[in-house]
Amino acid sequence: QQPVQSPQAVILREGEDAVINCSSSKALYSVHWYRQKHGEAPVFLMILLKGGEQKGHDKISASFNEKKQQSSLYLTASQLSYSGTYFCGTEGSGAGSYQLTFGKGTKLSVIP
């Protein structure tokens, strides 16, 4: 099952904050976050593993709530370079599940 991302799109002014959510109907063991700029390959941001941890990467952080089967990506004090489409990828449960299933993406536009 494809994870559901929200919102579908968001427009921010430089310096504003944003939250992107990713939820799944299946039990999650890991959540991967990527950013993709137009015409480019997805770039890895962070991976969160089962355990409800929170990770940070400069002004971008994420949390993983395995009980709620969801993850949130937090972008603080947004910069123009944050613009792009953000994807979460989830791994299902069970042995042999080697594939990542990506959501449809959240398009983030940061304007001056």
Next chain:
Amino acid sequence: DAGVTQSPTHLIKTRGQQVTLRCSPISGHKSVSWYQQVLGQGPQFIFQYYEKEERGRGNFPDRFSARQFPNYSSELNVNALLLGDSALYLCASSLFGSVQETQYFGPGTRLLVL
């Protein structure tokens, strides 16, 4: 170190033709995964290979096939191309292919089927 490389970068084919896309993983990585990304959607899993063995296959028809070579590079083949096969094809590499590892994407091959 070089990242994941893919060739060609762009390709134009006509319906019914066959295409081969190539991927070289990051040095030391033994697993390669292939994804299809149509415009406006997230990448969709096609195959994963690890140590030359297919370890996972997504919901794609048998027209799609792949293989991995002893040097861990990989090829994706698509036969009898359809208009709907037009997409960005992404290759991702990781050390062991576990989804609890980081997967690094290549720049992709953009395929247009006319």
